[in-house]
Amino acid sequence: MTQKHKKYVYRLEPESFYQFLLEYGKGVEILSEGESFVEFALYEPYEGLEPLEVFEVEVLPPEKVFRARRVGKFMVLPSWIKPVVIRQGVAFGTGLHATTRLCLGLLQEYLQEGWSVLDVGTGTGILAIACKKLRAGRVLAIDIDPLAVQECVHNAKENCVEIECWHAKPEDIRETFDLLVANLELEIFKRELPYLMKLFRRVGVFSGLYGKEDLRAFLDLLGLRPAKIKRLENWYGVVVVQ
Ligand SMILES: C[S@@+](CC[C@H](N)C(=O)[O-])C[C@H]1O[C@@H](n2cnc3c(N)ncnc32)[C@H](O)[C@@H]1O
Incomplete structure (x- = not known):
């Protein structure tokens, strides 16, 4: 206005x-x-x-x-834009993929200040870092790929945020979190969803489902009504509110 x-x-x-x-x-x-x-x-x-x-x-x-402006190696940003700096390394998660962007959008809608977060399959740590920028409380990021854990540690430092990055699977985690975010894929959800559902108290954000078939199969696995389904470039994100 x-x-x-x-x-x-x-x-x-x-x-x-x-x-x-x-x-x-x-x-x-x-x-x-x-x-x-x-x-x-x-x-x-x-x-x-x-x-x-x-x-x-x-x-x-x-x-x-006042728009973001690139000047050579600098990016000048207005204060309401939250930068997430990612090293182009070996892990998944530059932020360009639709599944990551779905999660970034849903986190802005659902994550409340101070909430604890578990990021399963963190890759570069992009979602965990974004949660910290949204003022989450404790953030734990896990991945089964040790290189991803290294990248997550590096990127957390680069973004000056405190994130715990563990080499772990969902079944290794013995605590619960306010919000869980998991950008995985249907085949992994088939194994992990029962564990994932026990790891959050309030909101679960799931992504990595390609097309209606994946979505339908995921909803069958879930067995309850999601709070939201969001589509981007034929990829789906699903939000569960406990
Ligand atoms: C699609 S990438 C997502 C990366 C990042 N979170 C993003 O949204 O851009 C999936 C990540 O999950 C990890 N992963 C696969 N299976 C896993 C499991 N069972 N437990 C934890 N991490 C897993 C992979 O190593 C990979 O880094």
Whole structure:
């Protein structure tokens, strides 16, 4: 939504203008400059100065104006974007795959601040890191691939977040978590779903199901009504709320 603001236009001699700048201590918008004058605008009145004119302008919300911008090796981001930095290594999870993106979207919908999270099949750790960026409490990330565990440890450090990364299977875990996220595949769910269902207290986010057949088979395994099914590029994500 656009907001309306008043714009105050002033004109001063250069010397008075620089004196004014020192006193004002904030940025101003310079409209034009000549040898004998500086014309500038403020978005508030300034006591003791008479404006040349005052008019209303529409100010666009920052989300519309301030966009992420790449400058060489730098990425300049607005503060509402949460960066997840991933090394291109040997583990799955650059964030480009539809199943990962499904999970990233569903985590934003369901994860509450302070919740504990178990990320099963963490790969690069991308989902575990995203959970931390969403202000999760304790996050445990597990994978059966030791290289993935190494990548997860590396990426957690790179993102300055604290994640426990274990070389483990779901059946090794003896605790429960508020939320579980598992981006696996149907064949793995056939073995692991009974264990996975015991590992979360509130929300389970499952992904890695390709096409309607996988989805149907997964729902049969689940045996209960999911809270949400989300599709992206013929991949499905399923949310279970306990
Ligand atoms: C599709 S990748 C998901 C990576 C990342 N979580 C993402 O969403 O982009 C699946 C990961 O699960 C791991 N995995 C496969 N079977 C597993 C199991 N039974 N227990 C734990 N991890 C498993 C694989 O090694 C792989 O790293």
